[in-house]
Every structure is written in C-alpha cells, then in structure tokens.
Amino acid sequence: MSEGSEAAGDAVSALAEALRAENAAVYAYEFVGGSAGDEDRRSHGLALASEHKVTRAELREAMLDREGSPPAVEPTYPLPSGRDGETLDDFAVGVENTCARAALWLTAADDTDLRTTGARLLQEATVRALEWGGELDSLPGFEGG
C-alpha cells in the first residue's frame, strides 16, 4: 500500500469509528429522551440526539467524500438496565466518553480537515460529559487520561 493510500485508509477507519460512536449516541439519547422520569433529562436527551444526528450527517458526508462506506446503523445498541436519573446520567457520560475516544482518533488523521473536525468533536464530547456530571480528565479521549 502506498503512503497516500495508507493515510486515506487510516482516515476512513477513523471516520468509521467516529460514525459508529455517533450511531450509538443517537440511539442512546433517543432512549434517554423517551425514558427519563423527569422533563429536564428528557429534553436534554432529545436535544443531544438531534446534535449527534447533525454530527453523524457531517461525518457521513466526509466519509462519502473520501469514497468510504459509512458503517450501517445497528438495530440496537447497549442500554442501561435502570432508568433512574443517576443511571441515565452515568450512561450518558459513557456515551460521550466513547465519542471522545473516537474523536481523538480523528485528530491523528493526516487530512487536516479531519483533524480539526476531530479536535472540535473531542471538545464537544468532553463538555457534554461534564453536563451529565462526568469528571474532567486532564487528557480527554486518552484511556485513563
């Protein structure tokens, strides 16, 4: 594989990972929006489902621009067993941490457009995790960061 095609392959792999995370996030927030016992969590969940749909569309377009195949949306994704507020908050923090890790991979792309997209998505996921009561790591996106 030439250096150029290897770099393009890395970009497509990173985009696919980010898209899988966004697919799961949309599903997760639709669940939160539909099942939370309080209006605040429901409306926040639905608002974030919409935000993640926008991100998913953006990443999908980036994938198609690079002649990659966006991963299919799965019929289901893992959901929490409980529906109480604390369980849903922890679940949402986990969703955002997954998005953050995928975004971090994008920041390593040779393609500078993808890098800046990755850096932006990483910031957004970090702040959303805080909104749900998550802890701020000194190096978000990295394992144990």
Add this chain to the structure above:
Amino acid sequence: MTVAGASVAAVAGCGTVDWYPSDTTPDEHVLRSLLREKERMLVRYEHALVEGSGPSDLLARVSENHRTHLDALTEALPEDAEPTPPTEEGSPEPVPADEDPDLAEAPSPAALRAMEAAAAGARSDQAAAVTDRGLAQLIGSVGACEAGHAYLLDDA
C-alpha cells in the same frame, strides 16, 4: 521557502504565517508556543489561588490539569531540543512568566474562563499545523480539557 536563514511555516487553517529559527522544526515551534502559554496560564492560576479570586478547589484542580499538560508537552519536545527555546535574531528575550508584570494581577473566574475558551479555540489550528500525528492528538486533547475548564469556570 527560506529567507535570510529563517524558515517560514504557514500555520494551516488560520491564514497567518509564523516565523521560527531555521534549526527549529514546525512541531517544536508549536510546542514551544504551547509551553509558554501553559507557563503563563499556571502563573495566572497561582495568583488567583493566592488572592482567593475564585473557588480554590476548582482553581487547584484546573491548575493541576495545566501542570499535567505542561509535563506532557515538555516530554513531546525532541530529545535533542535545547532546554531554552532559541530566539529569533534581533528579538528581545521573552520575559519569564513569573516575572511578567502583565501577569501580576489575580484574574477573576470570568477572565480565566475567557482565557480557557480562547486557548481551546486555538488548539484545532495548532493540531492541524503539526506533522506528528501523536502530537496532534495531544494538542487536541489539551484543547478538550481547556474547553472543560471554560465550562466549569462558567459556573464558578
């Protein structure tokens, strides 16, 4: 492009041109700039903590994050890099952060929040400007932490 012994690097995405001495790589140039920024940020937090101009728990936590960033960025310098950054010919020596009169006053949480937001906003272009992919990730992650600081300081 080489002009009179100095290389010129276009910082991708922000439309500006930065100068750096010819024996400094673009990655090291970005790193040095980040390290100076972190040192200045730490001095600001130290003043804020001493003056009690904000919730001390939060300021101490944020300060610790900046120290972690400073360590990680220092480690990312090339092994053969000089301990002190080379200065451009004819330009004044930079004032050490802890002696800079501009940093003598303790900033308010609102001022710190604005600085964190501005710093986070600059990271995307800096991540795009470096050649090392691992360094791009580190800069992106530092920016995400700074965005988190801005969020936390908003409530302080």
